[in-house]
Amino acid sequence: MKWSQALIPTLKESPAEAEIASHKLLLRAGLIRKLAGGLYTFMPLGLRVLRKVERIIREEMDRAGALEVLMPALQPPEIWQQSGRYETAQDVFYKVRDRAKKEWILGPTHEEVITTLVAGELSSYRQLPKSFYQVQTKFRDEIRPRFGLMRAKEFIMKDAYSFDSSDEASQVSYQKMYDAYTRIFQRCGLQAFPVEADTGVMGGKFSHEFMVPAETGENEVVYCEACNYAANIEKATSRHMMHSDLGETEQAIEKFATPGAGKIEALAKEPFNVPAHRQIKTLVYMVEDKPVLILMRGDHKLNESKLTGTLGTATFRAATGEEIVESLKTRPGSLGAVGVKDIPIYADETLRETKQMTTGANEDGFHIRNVSVSRDIEVKQWADLRLAQVGEECSKCGQPLKIRRAIEVGHVFKLGTKYSIAMNALFLDEAGNRQPAVMGCYGIGVTRTMQAIIEQLNDKDGIIWPLSVAPYQVCITPLNVASGAPTLSVAEKFYSELNAAGVESILDDRDERPGVKFKDSELVGFPIRINVGEKSLANGEVEIKVRGGEMILVKVEEAVEKVREIVREKLANLAG
RNA sequence: CGGAGCGUAGCUCAGCCUGGUAGAGCACUUGCUUUGGGAGCAAGACGUCGCAGGUUCGAAUCCUGUCGCUCCGACCA
Structure with a gap:
């Protein structure tokens, strides 16, 4: 892509609506634009990042054996009545009516749909286990959308559902997803860690949330550095902390x-x-x-x-x-x-x-x-009704607990048979007995993950994209773009060679002052930049600048190979 | 839903208290100069001052209502 032909509307100043770093940077780097509160358009560069996160998720879901489907966003309320959630989930629904005045629900999630599907399609233990996933837009009438993509009315979620013939088998499916999540976030360059989570009114057996530590996160995580215990504060426990003077003897009131x-x-x-x-x-x-x-x-x-x-x-x-x-x-x-x-x-x-x-x-x-x-x-x-507090003793090892804020980017739930019973997702076991499938459900907030990456990886100059999700891996910056200038022809050569080698590059061919180009490329956060300037070119050299890292001088003829080497190394690190 | 604040140019904001017919910086257009870290000079274009009522000779400014946005709380798989 040539910068002059792209649409990358960077902003020097942050729009007043943005409060946290990642939201400001999404807007300033020209990745998203707001249509209304909680509703955003993905600009060309923002969409590229989103697609890369989605690709990583799809690859890991496929690897975990899940089958991709695409379910309707518009859902009949009847299935929600059948599951018993029509009343309890009432507040998050966006409802619409068709011309016959019949009510429909814009899906906030898809347990009811997938379980209805499975009820019709799977009828034997021989067909299990099965997991399904989709990447799809969800609609939730959030009381207060905020922080850009973090909490939006409409957002993209990867949701997956597992169906097993027994509790033990369900545990295996759960573990596969848990492992896949660990890889997904690692490949996205995110430091995310699993914590024990409350199952809430989902009615599950247990659950983990994947959390990205961030001061701006909406969740609080209680954790112990000594034994790795970590839990959402909604779920966290601590030792009973019996004071020595809580009364030795019984006396009359x-x-x-x-x-x-x-x-x-x-x-x-x-x-x-x-x-x-x-x-x-x-x-x-x-x-x-x-x-x-x-x-x-x-x-x-x-x-x-x-x-x-x-x-x-x-x-x-x-x-x-x-x-x-x-x-x-x-x-x-x-x-x-x-x-x-x-x-x-x-x-x-x-x-x-x-x-x-x-x-x-x-x-x-x-x-x-x-x-x-x-x-x-x-x-x-x-x-146990107590809110765990800082300094209380870890219920596992007795060391003092700490609390920090975090962004929830994913959750895995062991659901049991609540939905399969309600929706009649039954199968015949080996003995010919009718049994409800044992379910799990697994979500990743794709758009939220994208913003969490920015929240975690930025500095005063802008975003620092991990190579795996960067909109372009390399930004080639000729300092003089006058037609016939050697800096431009060398830059164009890099551009075609790198793209031919599969390294996604953008050529900043704008007739702008160097300072503008440097600032823009750092704001948008391309991981690698090649500066082609007349001074170093006179010595047969160009500069390779790693975002957030060092600047090195290399010979012109070695530059492409050097960049490829850096790309390979960085991708290898992300793959773990 | 409760509390607070804000709606003026594409963006950031001043003007409002004390009513007199619209401003700055950035961005945009044109020209000249400049050219390794968000350039300078000159000229130019861009506004139903969120919307609707009201008060007034006159409203961006005062009053009422309404819509939207932001923050805090509540709420939230």
């Missing part, structure tokens, strides 16, 4: 006056001096419009993802002030669960053995002390 002390911190200070870890935090939540109490230790926070799992529904919210008064007959500040019988009580495991605890008395200005939780409170269910 005792109400005492705490005027004006309505918060954990207030009670922890003079004149009460009850440390936060000796208090019980009483939270009121409305679950499907009925109140429940959640008990946490005073120094702990509730993890609402874990609460979802415990309650078996995501339809809950913190109660309003009025609802609290209605439920407990007292205002927030002195809430407690002692003596409460008509409201279900869920308590964090950490509280189970604690004694001599202090909690609200359900009477303004009064608390109760010497509470032995198991003795004094009618707990309906004990559960």
Whole structure:
């Protein structure tokens, strides 16, 4: 490609709408343009990158034995009713109506479609295992699209689904995908690592997310450097952290006056001096419009993802002030669960053995002390409800946990038989028994991955593309492009030789000052640039500049081979 | 959906408080000069000031509504 014939609309300044580095660079490098919030056009160079990421994904999916299909983006709501997700997924749907006023759904994902397909096509254990994948546009009515391609209303996803005849076989399929993902991100030049993840209302058995560490990421990952434990904070656990002074002896409960002390911190200070870890935090939540109490230790926070799992529904919210008064007959500040019988009580495991605890008395200005939780409170269910915090002990090895932010670029889910049962994806096993297929599902946010690469690989000058996904591998920059100039003819020779050798090159034949060309090529992020200038050409030399790396002088006749060598080396590193 | 901020040239923004008929830089066009790190000079083109009402002799400016964008929160497979 000749630059003069391409459309690479670079910008010196960042549009005001962009907040994070990768979003700014996508716009500044002319890779995407916004149509509306969460909706973007891929410009020619941006599309080249996208296609390269897709190609890597396809190669690894094929290698893992998955079969590519292409399913409709438009889906009938009936299949969502059949799976039972029509209500729960309601909020993410874009719905359209045809001329007969029938409702259709723009697909946010394809479990229902693929399982319907498989129900009709696979009927024997002999046909299993089978995995399918597609690369396709998904539609989700995101409450708040942001950060360019990171969270968009319409985005490209690679989704894959595995069908197996047994749990053990499903585990094998899962592992294949897990391994494929590891290779995909490595080939994209991304540092991505797997973490244990919450299955949410997907109803799966377990799941891993592939995370790219980034301060701007929307996820928090809890990890341990000592034993490699890593989990999404929604799922992360830590050791119970039993303080030595959580009460040795049981004593009779005792109400005492705490005027004006309505918060954990207030009670922890003079004149009460009850440390936060000796208090019980009483939270009121409305679950499907009925109140429940959640008990946490005073120094702990509730993890609402874990609460979802415990309650078996995501339809809950913190109660309003009025609802609290209605439920407990007292205002927030002195809430407690002692003596409460008509409201279900869920308590964090950490509280189970604690004694001599202090909690609200359900009477303004009064608390109760010497509470032995198991003795004094009618707990309906004990559960791990705690949000893991920095410095707590790793539940595997006991070392202190750390937390960092990350971008989720992929997830793998072991689904079980939820969808195969709902959609009747049954097969006959060896004994002639009808069984539901055991499923897994596996997603990669393709457009998000593209942006994550930029977020991870950039500097003050622009993007630093890994060779595997760069829009062009080499940018050839003649400093003088006057017709007949030696710099131009040498550059053109490199251009044709490199392209003939399969090295994707772009020739910056614009009649621009050198500074402009250098800045543009670094902004767009081509991995290798060849500077053809009159000064070095007088010595029979040209410059090879590696983006983000060194500049070397080579003889004109050796330049093409040297570039090919660098390309080979860089690709080999990415292949691992 | 709650809170906050912003909508003026393709982009970044000033002007608004204190009403008087539209500005700068970058980008674009033409010419001359320049030519190894986002050039200089000169000339030029580009705006229903998001939209709709209202107040006023007069509205980019004040008021109301509305739409859009951004951020925080909630929400989110």
